[in-house]
Amino acid sequence: MDEVDRSILAVLEKNGRISNNELAARVGLSPSPCLRRVRQLEEAGVIRGYRALVDPAAVGRSLRVFAGVRLMRHTRADVTAFERGITQLSEVVACHHITGNFDYLLQVEVADLPAYEDFHANQLAALPGVATVTSYVTMKTLSPDIPSRP
Template sequence: MDNTDEQIIHLLANNSKLTQLEISERVGISLSACQRRIKLLEQSGVIAGYKAVIDPTVLGESLIVFVLVSLERHSKDGVRAFEAAVSRLSMIKEIYHVAGEYDFILKVAVADIKDYQNFNYDELANIPGMGKTSSLIALADRKHTTRK
């Protein structure tokens, strides 16, 4: 992978709707060379797919909370059971198994603080194996702001 491939990856990461012609012009290579490079990046797994970035506020999910979770048990079965339980909750948008003081970081999207309170008490607290949690409320998303 060279500098040109890195430029292509950067462009696609910021806007996957760019046409191959637009990418080739911005990078300064021919359209056919750009098409070959993108195809190779896809085949090698560097580009694993394309996705839409959804504005959560339009869906009524204007509050983002990162929940740090410590499990009571750290067995393989305990971890798998926790992952299965949180995977079923639609408010949880991302799940990260991490090393350190906490075992998981959950990205939760809800309408408001009342919805988060309900989610925390009615859903999250009832998952078997839950230990200590800590909630971090996101004030702003600087990386995924809408680009026009």
């Protein structure tokens, strides 16, 4: 991967819908070599896909919660059972296996606090091996690429 590939990736990370002609102009290539490089990056797995960033509030998920989860035991079977279960919960937007005070850090999006209470009690805490859940409610999200919600 060279500097041109890095430039292509930087542009695509900000706008995955950019036309090949515009992308080529921004990185200083003609369209054919630019498209060839993008396809090579896709085939190599460097570019894993493209997706829409949906405003959670617009689809009824205006409450974002980060939940730290500790497991009771760390056997392979317990970890596998938890991970299998967590991937089935549509409210979980991201799940990170981490070091520190928790075993997992989840990003959860739901309609409101009663919906999170229901999710916490009836789905998350009911997963195999869960010992504790510590929840952090998001008040505001700041990102250089995404305008924050009011």
